[in-house]
Amino acid sequence: MTRFWPHSLTARLALLFAASALLTLSVVGVYLYRSLANQLQSRDEHELIGKVEQYRHILIETPSVRAIRQDQHRFIDVATGHDGLIVFLRAADGQILVRNQNDAVSLPDIAVVPANETPDESALKVWEYAPGRVATTISAWGRLADPATQVQIIVARTASDRMSLLDEYLRDILGAVLSGAACAAMLGFIVVRRSLRPVKAVAEQAHSITARRLDKRLEARAVPSELQTLVQSFNAVLDRLQESFQRLSQFSADLAHDLRTPLYNLTMQTQVALSKPRGEDEYVALLGSGLEEYERLTRMVESMLFLARADNAQVALNRQPLDGQEELQRIADYFEGIAEDVGVRLAVDGSATVNADPTLFRRAVNNLVSNAIRFTPSGGTVRLFIEQKPTSTLVSVSNPGKGIAAEHQPRLFDRFYRVDEARSHSASSTGLGLAIVASIMKLHGGQAMVSSTPNEITTFTLLFPIHP
Structure with missing residues (x-):
């Protein structure tokens, strides 16, 4: 299937238009064909019933069976001009009085409508009048001028003329269906090709975008x-x-x-x-x-x-519920000696359970505490706080100091980004601490944020989701 399916979208849509038109026209053609066939069949059936009534009327005006034999053309002329119409008049003793065709090799063996009843569609039967040839047939009794004398009327209509008309109609329908599908394919190709011009223009715009022109955008x-x-x-x-x-x-x-x-x-x-x-x-x-x-x-x-x-998700997480207060106190104890050397105090507050990898949790908070001690003036206090929120656990590290200007805050978690260029060459700093914090939070499905007011408090906040 794929081998014969075109790669061009225009050609595909044109073929789909053609297939849709072919299917639609075929359904309509089948409906029209069946409708015409039913109408022709209904017309033939009503014509047969009408012929029976016509022969009954003529028979009432006929005085005797002998008169029928002497004036057969009067009865044959009724069927003249009707192709495929077979007429028999048979006396009560079985003798054939009138016949307009010699094709029938035998007479139909069907029920005969009584003379006092009006025939309807239920009296119509199928009669094989010759090998492989059938006709719709009706048989009824008709009275002569003498009410005691009856004649059997047999009228049949072959399907040859109707089928000939239907065959011609079918050829016309097939021609219309194929022509309509071809026109739909051609018009669909033209319409789709014109409609896809904007797509081609967008493709040309996209082709002009290179590594040196990444600032260019497509026109929506x-x-x-x-x-x-x-x-x-x-x-x-x-x-x-x-x-x-x-x-x-x-x-x-x-x-x-x-x-x-x-x-x-x-x-x-x-x-x-x-x-x-x-x-x-x-x-x-x-x-x-x-x-x-x-x-x-x-x-x-x-x-x-x-x-x-971390960027390639190759760090395996060992999530487990941790006692947040205990973890923060352990980190504060670890940095206590360093903080005392520079005259800084550490304080831990709050309690909550945090769902995180222990090693990565400690590494993230350690980086924040290390930075906070470095930028806290002597006599200041670094506060470690944890709190349970409805959907996450909040961990924050705040410290006093000169703060961080608003223009620097969006890039604080970028790699090698430093606000204080004077400390950029410090042997204790690599410029990657906050970037590591952001990566750890990304691995946990959480978020790292910062808020700072110049010459007041700077707070780094970590949000660990309860259900990652």
Whole structure:
């Protein structure tokens, strides 16, 4: 089927139009043919009944059987001009008085309508008057002028003339059906081809969009309303593609920048160390500084590997109900020593059960707490809060400080994005912490959000769905 089915949409629709027209015209043709056949048959049946009544009327005016023999043409003339009409008049003793054709090899053996009854359609029977040849027949008694004398009237109508007319009509119908289907296919091809011109124009517009022209969009107003949804969806895909392309380009630039810094430091330190002989203390300091850069590179590579696996859904989740307050207290205890060194307090509040992977939950909250401690002034308090919502569990980490400007907040979870460029080269930061938090929330089917007021409170909120 596929082998003979054209690939062209125009040709397919034209064939479908032709098939639809062929089917419709065929159904109409069959209906008209059957209707005509029924009408012809009904006409023949009424004609036969009428002929019986006509012969009865003539017989009443005939004085005797002998008069019928002497004037047969009077009775034969009644059937003249009616092709396929067979007439017999038979006396009560079985003798044939009148016959207009010699084709019949035998007389019909059917019930005879009494002379005092009016014949109707129920008296009509099928009579095989010759081998393989049939006729619709009716038989009735008719009285002569002498009421005591009756004559059997036999009138039959062959189907030859009716079938000849129907055959000719059938040929006309077949010709009309085929011609109509051909016209429908031709007109359908023309109409569809003209109707698909906007699609061709859209295809040409789409062909002109390249990696360097991702800002170009398809004209939705230039296409029919049925295709506007498709064009709008395609434009939405281009929007997402352009955004992803821009983020990828920015990510590549940021990655190159962040990798260049530790590599540059390692290269310069090594060149300085090799420029002349050094003491043992200098080599130890050099190795310690290099180790810090190696550790930074290691953390960066591990974070990038985690993000790549998370993007491809290769991180297996081990969801289980966790005591949120207990988990947050454990994290606060872990950071207590670091916080005390910079004069920051940690406070845990609220209670709820969170449905999450324990390791990933702790990693996400650890990243938020680490950032909060880093940007909290001495004497401030980092608050960890958990609360049960109707459809999710809310976990938030808030801290005082100079805050984050509104223009930076939408990009905080982008990779390598930093608000404080002065800290961009810190050995403790890779610029991927918040991106990892966003990926962890995406894996859980949740959401990461931020709200900040300059010189007041900055709050990062994680929403873990109860039923992921």
